Each structure stands twice: as structure tokens, then as C-alpha cells.
Amino acid sequence: MEYSIKAENLTKKFGNFIAVNEITFDVKKGEIFGFLGANGAGKSTAIRMLCGLLKPTSGFATVAGFDVFKDTEKIKRRIGYMSQKFSLYDDLTILENIQFYGGIYGLSKKQILEKSNILIDKLKLGDIKNELIASLPLGWKQKLAFSVAIIHEPEIVFLDEPTGGVDPITRRQFWELIYETAAQGITVFVTTHYMDEAEYCNRISIMTAGVIEAMGSPSELKKKYNSDSIDDVFVKIARG
Amino acid sequence: MYSIIAKNISKKYKKVTALDDISFKVESGKIFGLIGPDGAGKTTLIRILATLILQDSGTATVENLDNVKDFKKLRDIIGYMPGKFSLYQDLTVEENINLFATIFGTSLKENYDLVKDIYSHIEPFKDRRAGKLSGGMKQKLALSCALIHKPKVLFLDEPTTGVDPVSRKELWAMLKKLAQFGITILVSTPYMDEASLCDEIGLIQGGKLLAVEKPSKITENFSKKLYAIKHSNPHKVITTLRGYEFCENIYPFGETLHYIDKLENFKENDILNYLEKNGVESASIEPIKATIEDCFIDLMVGGR
Numbered sequence: 001m002e003y004s005i006k007a008e009n010l011t012k013k014f015g016n017f018i019a020v021n022e023i024t025f026d027v028k029k030g031e032i033f034g035f036l037g038a039n040g041a042g043k044s045t046a047i048r049m050l051c052g053l054l055k056p057t058s059g060f061a062t063v064a065g066f067d068v069f070k071d072t073e074k075i076k077r078r079i080g081y082m083s084q085k086f087s088l089y090d091d092l093t094i095l096e097n098i099q100f101y102g103g104i105y106g107l108s109k110k111q112i113l114e115k116s117n118i119l120i121d122k123l124k125l126g127d128i129k130n131e132l133i134a135s136l137p138l139g140w141k142q143k144l145a146f147s148v149a150i151i152h153e154p155e156i157v158f159l160d161e162p163t164g165g166v167d168p169i170t171r172r173q174f175w176e177l178i179y180e181t182a183a184q185g186i187t188v189f190v191t192t193h194y195m196d197e198a199e200y201c202n203r204i205s206i207m208t209a210g211v212i213e214a215m216g217s218p219s220e221l222k223k224k225y226n227s228d229s230i231d232d233v234f235v236k237i238a239r240g
Numbered sequence: 241m242y243s244i245i246a247k248n249i250s251k252k253y254k255k256v257t258a259l260d261d262i263s264f265k266v267e268s269g270k271i272f273g274l275i276g277p278d279g280a281g282k283t284t285l286i287r288i289l290a291t292l293i294l295q296d297s298g299t300a301t302v303e304n305l306d307n308v309k310d311f312k313k314l315r316d317i318i319g320y321m322p323g324k325f326s327l328y329q330d331l332t333v334e335e336n337i338n339l340f341a342t343i344f345g346t347s348l349k350e351n352y353d354l355v356k357d358i359y360s361h362i363e364p365f366k367d368r369r370a371g372k373l374s375g376g377m378k379q380k381l382a383l384s385c386a387l388i389h390k391p392k393v394l395f396l397d398e399p400t401t402g403v404d405p406v407s408r409k410e411l412w413a414m415l416k417k418l419a420q421f422g423i424t425i426l427v428s429t430p431y432m433d434e435a436s437l438c439d440e441i442g443l444i445q446g447g448k449l450l451a452v453e454k455p456s457k458i459t460e461n462f463s464k465k466l467y468a469i470k471h472s473n474p475h476k477v478i479t480t481l482r483g484y485e486f487c488e489n490i491y492p493f494g495e496t497l498h499y500i501d502k503l504e505n506f507k508e509n510d511i512l513n514y515l516e517k518n519g520v521e522s523a524s525i526e527p528i529k530a531t532i533e534d535c536f537i538d539l540m541v542g543g544r
Contacts, residue, residue, distance in 0.1 A: 038404040038406070039375065039404060137279075138278060138279065164430075165277060165278035165430055166277050166278065167276070167277035167280075167445060167536075167540065168277075168432065168533050168536050168537045168540070169491075169537055169540055169541075170277075172491040172492050172493075172537075175492040176475070176478060176491075176492060179474050179475035179478070179492065180475050182475070183473065183475040183476065193402075193404055193405075195405055196431075196432075196433060196494070199494030199495055200492060200494055200495070217495070218494065218495050219495055229433070231405050231433065234404075234405045234406075235405050235406055235409055238404070238405070238406045239406065
């Protein structure tokens with residue numbers, strides 16, 4: 001079995017405060033993994049360590065096979081990142097955004113040209129590729145933001161609350177895109193506090209106060225906590 | 241007895257139609273949920289009813305007061321909590337409450353009974369500045385301020401967006417209690433799963449009301465047979481069934497895929513056989529009841 005993430009007793013302290021307290025988990029290649037927790041549970045700190053942006057205090061972890069203590073630059077080249085709040089530049093056109101991200105993720109000019117054409121064809125944006133991002137509907141922005149986050153074919157892509165606020169049809173088109181990506185072998189790591197987004201993941205973990213409190217497939221957790229939704233599971237765990 | 245009556249409300253911003261011929265009524269003391277995605281027109285509709293912007297056409301009354309002619313009287317009897325936290329960050333909890341009470345010519349003491357359940361959670365922090373409160377506490381303060389003058393009607397614009405599941409549950413419990421005081425509540429939300437907590441809901445999309453009904457009625461009215469298909473590779477199942485001649489619709493839904501067949505007398509085995517013939521083995525299928533989200537999708541497809 002190949003793993004995109006392996007973490008053992010991963011810990012981060014800020015002074016006396018333990019933000020992440022010995023978390024242990026792994027994510028298989030091509031898996032869609034949901035990383036849940038309330039605000040302040042330690043989610044962001046954990047993700048920043050996994051993305052090579054923050055040095056852990058102790059423990060061990062690899063992302064895409066690279067050590068989060070030593071190989072942070074290599075990790076950054078093998079991951080993609082998309083957040084609902086910040087992803088594309090409104091003042092650049094669709095094509096400019098694709099080229100910009102291609103450059104950021106280290107593609108050559110030739111690769112950028114090839115990739116832009118494929119992407120614009122796939123998302124059927126040919127007629128409007130020279131229009132500003134600001135003019136695109138939210139659903140299209142999300143699909144484009146996701147596509148540029150995997151333009152360099154990363155090992156793993158981190159998604160932060162990817163589908164909040166869109167209509168149910170657009171939302172499902174987005175999940176189809178995620179399923180397709182996972183089927184191609186790219187691991188998808190979703191962080192969210194929209195519990196119904198969690199139901200689409202293969203496996204999820206729920207964090208409270210720096211600790212992973214529960215982990216399993218959505219149906220396993222619903223069974224274990226005798227609940228009919230992940231929302232309900234979360235409330236039961238959070239209330240202790 | 242109706243507390244809110246909207247008739248043929250339309251509103252455009254330049255070329256964009258924000259609301260298109262919206263009509264609905266809300267009975268006194270009921271919770272009405274306005275459910276739809278970002279950009280559906282929820283905020284525009286609430287702001288029109290709360291007399292903050294004018295409609296281009298149509299009429300609206302709240303407690304028999306016209307939202308245009310009687311706007312001053314109307315403002316006295318409504319409470320409004322906008323989607324964005326809009327209290328004074330540099331004033332303390334207590335100062336904010338007193339400010340709102342004074343504006344409406346009342347005091348915290350006078351209406352303490354009504355806000356007690358909510359305000360008591362934040363009262364221990366009454367000397368803290370509003371800007372320093374946590375998200376859940378900010379929301380309780382905003383709700384207390386919107387209630388301080390004992391309004392007859394309460395407008396809440398997306399109070400549960402970005403709020404964790406525990407705080408969401410608390411908020412809905414508070415709204416139920418307020419409705420028992422006889423307050424009419426119009427609440428907007430993008431979360432379909434909150435529909436069942438309302439007495440009646442309006443599904444809104446692209447400025448149009450797709451349906452106005454009791455939540456249970458909307459799901460009962462779903463006329464098609466719906467099935468849930470489970471398989472470890474959803475992507476393969478979707479692409480395979482999209483090529484099946486009797487597939488009307490298939491889409492991801494949590495851990496399963498929801499499937500609607502074109503044939504009235506179709507058999508579950510037809511699907512499993514078709515999948516197996518195309519290399520998808522050990523899928524399972526079972527009939528299920530439609531959720532509000534399935535109904536929303538169906539109404540959106542029908543409207544296209």
C-alpha cells in the first residue's frame with residue numbers, strides 16, 4: 001500500500017500551549033480524506049505542518065514521501081492547495097491565472113502552454129478565456145481554482161472548504177471533478193467544517209483540542225456514534 | 241393571520257435580476273426558512289422586507305405595514321440580524337445592548353425575559369469588547385441586540401453560515417423558543433439540512449422561488465423513484481451510467497450516488513447487470529426517500 005501522508009505522534013507546541021498533541025494517522029494514495037474539527041481544534045496548525053510551512057515540535061511525518069522536518073521545499077513542489085476564500089486573482093483573466101499558477105508550480109513555458117489548452121478545453125472556457133476572473137460565476141471559479149491547484153499533477157491536493165455556498169448541482173459537478181482526480185491517483189485532503197461535505201470523503205478524522213478524537217469512513221462513524229449524519233457525530237464528539 | 245405578505249416583488253441591479261416576481265406569505269409565530277445558494281437573492285429579499293432597500297415592483301407588508309409607505313413604523317416592530325457582524329467592535333457587550341435598547345426607547349431590564357436565555361450566555365463577559373468575542377458569542381450578542389425592543393418579526397440573514405455544528409444546534413433551539421413567544425421569524429440559510437427545522441420553507445435560486453411549502457410536503461411531492469447506489473469507485477459508476485439509455489439522472493450524494501431511471505417499471509437488477517456488463521462489479525442499489533436537496537436539484541433541472 002502506498003501512502004501520501006504518514007504522521008506519527010506529530011506535535012506542535014506554542015510556548016506552553018499544545019496546538020497539536022501527538023496525532024497519528026495516514027492517508028492512502030488516491031484517497032479522499034476529510035480532516036474535520038471545530039475552530040481552534042488545531043486543524044490549521046496540523047495542515048501548515050503537513051504543507052511544510054511550519055516546523056513540528058516533535059513526532060514524525062512524511063508527505064509525498066518527504067520528511068516534514070527536513071524536506072519542506074520538496075513537499076511544497078509535490079502538493080497543490082485550494083481555498084474557497086483565496087485562490088484566483090480577480091484582476092487577471094482566466095488564461096493569465098492558469099499561466100500564473102503554472103509558473104508558480106514550476107512548469108516550463110511549453111508545459112504551461114500545453115496544460116492551459118487542455119484545461120480550457122476541458123472546462124469549456126474557450127470563448128471567455130480572455131475575460132477577467134471577477135466576471136465568472138462562483139461555481140466556475142471553484143472548478144477553475146481546483147484545476148489550477150492540480151495543474152502540476154501533484155501527489156496530493158489540499159482543499160479548504162471547497163464547496164461552500166454553491167447550488168446543489170454545481171456542488172455535485174465539483175465533487176465529480178474530485179472523484180475523477182482521485183481515480184487518477186491524486187490524493188485529496190479536504191478540510192472543512194461543513195459536515196455534509198465530509199459525507200463525500202472516503203475516510204474522515206475529527207479533531208478536538210489538538211487530538212484526533214475519531215477516525216473512519218463516514219458510515220463507520222455514523223454506526224459507531226449511533227447517528228444518522230456526520231453533523232450529529234460531530235456534535236456528540238464535541239460535547240464529549 | 242399572516243405576518244409577512246410579499247406580492248410579485250422584483251428587483252434588478254443594473255442588468256442583473258436579483259429577484260424575479262417573488263410572492264409568499266408567512267403566518268404569525270412561524271419560522272420561515274429561505275433556502276438557497278449564494279447569489280440566489282436571499283439577502284436582497286430580506287433587505288427589502290426590512291425597509292433597507294426598495295423593490296422595483298410589487299408590494300410587501302409586515303404586520304400589515306407597507307414596507308415603502310409605513311417604513312418608519314415598520315422599523316419599530318422588526319429585529320434584523322445581517323449576515324455580517326455589524327455591532328460596534330469597540331463597545332463592550334453591555335454598551336452594545338444598552339445602545340440598541342436606548343435607540344428603541346427601552347432598556348435591558350424591561351425586556352430581560354425575552355433575551356434572558358440568549359443573553360445569559362454572554363452576560364459573564366459583559367465588560368468585554370464585542371470585537372474580542374468568539375464567533376458564537378458575537379452571534380448571541382447580535383441576536384440579543386436584534387431582540388431587545390421585543391420585535392414582532394425577526395429577520396435573520398444566514399445566522400448559521402460559517403458556524404460550527406454545535407453552535408448551529410444552539411441557535412436553532414433559540415429560534416424555536418422565540419417562536420413560542422409569538423415572534424415570526426424569517427431566516428435565510430444555504431444549508432439544505434436546516435429545512436426540517438422550519439415550519440415552512442421557500443427554495444430560492446437565481447432570484448426565483450422554486451417552491452414554498454412545509455418541508456415534509458416538499459419531499460412528499462417528489463414524484464420520481466429515487467435510488468442510492470454504493471460502490472468504491474463512484475467516478476466509474478457515474479461515467480458508466482451516464483451512457484445507459486434509461487438513466488435520467490445520476491449524481492454524487494454523500495457516500496452514495498443518487499439515481500433516477502426513465503422507466504416506470506424498471507428493476508434494480510437491470511442497473512446491476514448493466515454495470516457488471518461494463519466492468520463495474522459488486523455495486524449495491526436500494527430505493528430511498530428524497531431529501532430537500534434532491535427536491536432542490538429536481539426543481540432546478542425542471543426550471544431549466
